[in-house]
Amino acid sequence: MNTEIEKNVRVELGDRAYDILIGPGLIARAGREIAARLKGKRMAVITDEHVAPFYLAPLTESLAAEGIQTFPLVLPAGEKTKSFEHFMTVCDHVLAAKIERNDAVIALGGGVIGDLTGFAAGVVRRGTRFIQIPTSLLAQVDSSVGGKTGINSRHGKNLIGVFHQPDLVLADSDVLDTLSKREFRAGYAEVAKYGLIDKPDFFEWLEGNWQSVFAGGEARINAIAVSCQAKADVVAKDERENGLRALLNLGHTFGHALEAATQYDSARLVHGEGVSIGMVLAHQFSARMNLASPDLARRVEAHLKAVGLPVSMDQIPGELPPAEQLLEAITQDKKVKGGKLTFILTRGLGESFVADDVPASEVLSFLKEKLGS
Amino acid sequence: MNTEIEKNVRVELGDRAYDILIGPGLIARAGREIAARLKGKRMAVITDEHVAPFYLAPLTESLAAEGIQTFPLVLPAGEKTKSFEHFMTVCDHVLAAKIERNDAVIALGGGVIGDLTGFAAGVVRRGTRFIQIPTSLLAQVDSSVGGKTGINSRHGKNLIGVFHQPDLVLADSDVLDTLSKREFRAGYAEVAKYGLIDKPDFFEWLEGNWQSVFAGGEARINAIAVSCQAKADVVAKDERENGLRALLNLGHTFGHALEAATQYDSARLVHGEGVSIGMVLAHQFSARMNLASPDLARRVEAHLKAVGLPVSMDQIPGELPPAEQLLEAITQDKKVKGGKLTFILTRGLGESFVADDVPASEVLSFLKEKLGS
Incomplete structure (x- = not known):
């Protein structure tokens, strides 16, 4: 010990x-x-x-x-x-x-x-x-x-x-x-999330050191501690999710909808995989809304793909429901206020923010495009 | 209006x-x-x-x-x-x-x-x-x-x-x-409780004016407002029942045990009736522990009886379980710390306090005596 x-x-x-x-x-x-x-x-x-x-x-x-x-x-x-x-x-x-x-x-x-x-x-x-x-x-x-x-x-x-x-x-x-490799990877999606929220240096460190994190030892303990500290800081400032804490939902609105769409069947998708795809979607959607560059979305996608995480909806085995039904799942998600959609979007690497006036129509066309429907 | x-x-x-x-x-x-x-x-x-x-x-x-x-x-x-x-x-x-x-x-x-x-x-x-x-x-x-x-x-x-x-x-x-007369009376037990906790003047006022409270109009609204204010004051000081708020349980430890013993069968006993009997028992038990005078217990009993509330266990229709089983229900009640029994007892009219070291053996002999077993 x-x-x-x-x-x-x-x-x-x-x-x-x-x-x-x-x-x-x-x-x-x-x-x-x-x-x-x-x-x-x-x-x-x-x-x-x-x-x-x-x-x-x-x-x-x-x-x-x-x-x-x-x-x-x-x-x-x-x-x-x-x-x-x-x-x-x-x-x-x-x-x-x-x-x-x-x-x-x-x-x-x-x-x-x-x-x-x-x-x-x-x-x-x-x-x-x-x-x-x-x-x-x-x-x-x-x-x-x-x-x-x-x-x-x-x-x-x-x-x-x-x-x-x-x-x-x-x-x-x-x-x-x-843990199985798949389960470890799913957890790693949340580790990467803390970098993407507001720790660009940590994300860069992960890009260079993810193999050591997977291998165990000090790099892994460091990654866990940075992640816990990041979450603890947010929770200490906003215990009951009245504002800031919502940032922790980066990738989760899309992710939860995909989990619901696959009936929480872990053979098809586990939570962290949903978050991985969700984070890529959030970055792509941010680019589509002209908030961040498409290069950033590609960089995020590349890293998550390198560690072996799924990064797009077509990697989910089996049929997905149509875009309308995914949107329905999103509007029933917790992060809805007065009918408007709230998403965590980004303006750059580690520059995530709470967007609480996202038009449902934009989300729907984006999802249709992504589903190729 | x-x-x-x-x-x-x-x-x-x-x-x-x-x-x-x-x-x-x-x-x-x-x-x-x-x-x-x-x-x-x-x-x-x-x-x-x-x-x-x-x-x-x-x-x-x-x-x-x-x-x-x-x-x-x-x-x-x-x-x-x-x-x-x-x-x-x-x-x-x-x-x-x-x-x-x-x-x-x-x-x-x-x-x-x-x-x-x-x-x-x-x-x-x-x-x-x-x-x-x-x-x-x-x-x-x-x-x-x-x-x-x-x-x-x-x-x-x-x-x-x-x-x-x-x-x-x-x-x-x-x-x-x-409301039926029975249901109104059951609620009145809680009104009287606020007097017995720490408002001797209010209890005296009730002794003289309970008929107006039952009749409706201003006396009733006054009694409700005094009761709500009493509770609001306690809640503002101790929202999560770490101390003071426990006083609101006057009569409730015995009362809950009786409710459990009658399987929450409202034909036999409703909550307020359990509290009425429980408050009389708490005053009698306080007298038995030499904390307050037996006269006070008789005065409380007389008032609750006057308004038509039950004041002793033998008024509950049907068989009651033996004292041991009532004690068992009391120890499963929320107000238990480290195996010792917590009761709200009193030192005088409107002088209730939290006693958290009541010996189970004393409660058991008291209940046996009261049940005549």
């Missing part, structure tokens, strides 16, 4: 400030880190059937060594688990475990487990302490930080949830070694 | 401060009051089958007159509606109605509709604007003020929910004329 390269990112939210620890061996050390911060002796651990075989026993042993009793619940893996039904199951499990106010609910898994568990922790007894142990790159750099929780509805993704900040995030960089 | 006797109580919560308007004719005037505060033109109205026939049409007409389109949902009446299933239905209805950020969700009904609807409004798009139009005395003086929302679980009452403050509360005093 090399703790020299461990990083600590602090999310500054007043009396709800918390640490994100990033580095190797953190699951094995979880008990100590948790016991140093929380007094409770009962913890519900929510995980999924893919993660449990690898990390549930090491985690519960580490907690047991500190005298903390665990109550595990293993759910099916996959986006479909972010449902009302599983939300009910988790709430019931936490209540049955008699988790009290100094105890906590632990999410051990990727974004799905984190979002679902955080929502349950946010509503059981109107708010229970909550710890994130993200096991995917996507969850480590994005969903585990910032307190957004939720489930999907038949009307769209993440439409039901609460803001509920964790008390601690443990991002164990070792666990990423067991 | 006599607006001279209308009262306005302001809940001081910074940028989430809001008005509670109390007086006659407010449902007919709802459109104007809402349009003066919110820009949105789409409102979901959640109500129940008892309330809808009387007030849904006047409300939607009043909103239509201001160009506001309504999307009504009529649910079954009764405590069982505070379930996961109906929560899902309400969330889905609000999403289907495409309620956006300047629009609102309106709860038109008693505490059940208010708690359920507020919870849904608190989680749809991670928080949607919310208006309370309480139609019972209980909801007007208690549940519609302060932002506590939630549903019941098989583990207990109100165990799942969020804090979500309304943007406006319209307490139309005319609607109380159509």
Whole structure:
């Protein structure tokens, strides 16, 4: 265990400030880190059937060594688990475990487990302490930080949830070694996003060093820490997404629509892949609106393609619905105000901004063009 | 319409401060009051089958007159509606109605509709604007003020929910004329509670004027306004129940246990009746612990009895479970910290305080004595 390269990112939210620890061996050390911060002796651990075989026993042993009793619940893996039904199951499990106010609910898994568990922790007894142990790159750099929780509805993704900040995030960089290449890449899309929002230097660094980030070690921990810090800075300034925080949705409006269009079928498209295509579309749309150069869109596309991410809608296996239906999915997305469309667009590399008056007709013609319809 | 006797109580919560308007004719005037505060033109109205026939049409007409389109949902009446299933239905209805950020969700009904609807409004798009139009005395003086929302679980009452403050509360005093005597009395238990917490003068005033409060007119509006102000003051100081706000639970720990013991069967016991019995028990238990005089317990009992409220467990129709089971329900109640029992006890008339180290054994012997077992 090399703790020299461990990083600590602090999310500054007043009396709800918390640490994100990033580095190797953190699951094995979880008990100590948790016991140093929380007094409770009962913890519900929510995980999924893919993660449990690898990390549930090491985690519960580490907690047991500190005298903390665990109550595990293993759910099916996959986006479909972010449902009302599983939300009910988790709430019931936490209540049955008699988790009290100094105890906590632990999410051990990727974004799905984190979002679902955080929502349950946010509503059981109107708010229970909550710890994130993200096991995917996507969850480590994005969903585990910032307190957004939720489930999907038949009307769209993440439409039901609460803001509920964790008390601690443990991002164990070792666990990423067991991720599939595809899953790691999907998380990398969010890493690249922070560069494209407002860190042109970071994006350039990624263009030159992405292979080291994929390989592991210090470059990877650095990329995760820069990403967490970028998100923590935005969240500290705009916890409830009244303005600035919307920038984090770069690539997500198109991305969510594509996820909905593929019925959240991970065989066809996972979230990070949707974001990758969405970021390219956002840059292309910015060029079309004469906000940024087409060269920038090509540069972004080239980098995401180099790491092996999909960059256009025709790379999605199977049929896509017509442009009208994608637009319908976009208007049902959260980022709609008074009927006008809100998109994150850009004026240059790392110069993203919130455009809240995008004409639906422009989006429709753009999508038609891109779909070749 | 006599607006001279209308009262306005302001809940001081910074940028989430809001008005509670109390007086006659407010449902007919709802459109104007809402349009003066919110820009949105789409409102979901959640109500129940008892309330809808009387007030849904006047409300939607009043909103239509201001160009506001309504999307009504009529649910079954009764405590069982505070379930996961109906929560899902309400969330889905609000999403289907495409309620956006300047629009609102309106709860038109008693505490059940208010708690359920507020919870849904608190989680749809991670928080949607919310208006309370309480139609019972209980909801007007208690549940519609302060932002506590939630549903019941098989583990207990109100165990799942969020804090979500309304943007406006319209307490139309005319609607109380159509309440049954039993329902009005149940709400009156909460009115008396504010006196017993820390307003001895108000309790004395009620002892002398309760008949006018029951009759309607200015005394009733005054009693509602004093109650709302009392609650608003506590909520402004302790929105999330970290301390002071717990005082509002006077009578509720015993009361909730009795509600659970009667399976929330309103034929046997409604919430306010549980609170009435619970307040008498809390005063009797305070006397038993040598904190207050037995005379005070008798005085409280005499007043609640005079207005027609039940004051002892043997007035509840049907069998009650043994004392051990009631204690079990109390320990599963929200107000438990580190295994110790928290009760609101009193040192005198209007001198309630939070006792967080009550020995379970004392509660058990007290309950055994009271049940005559």
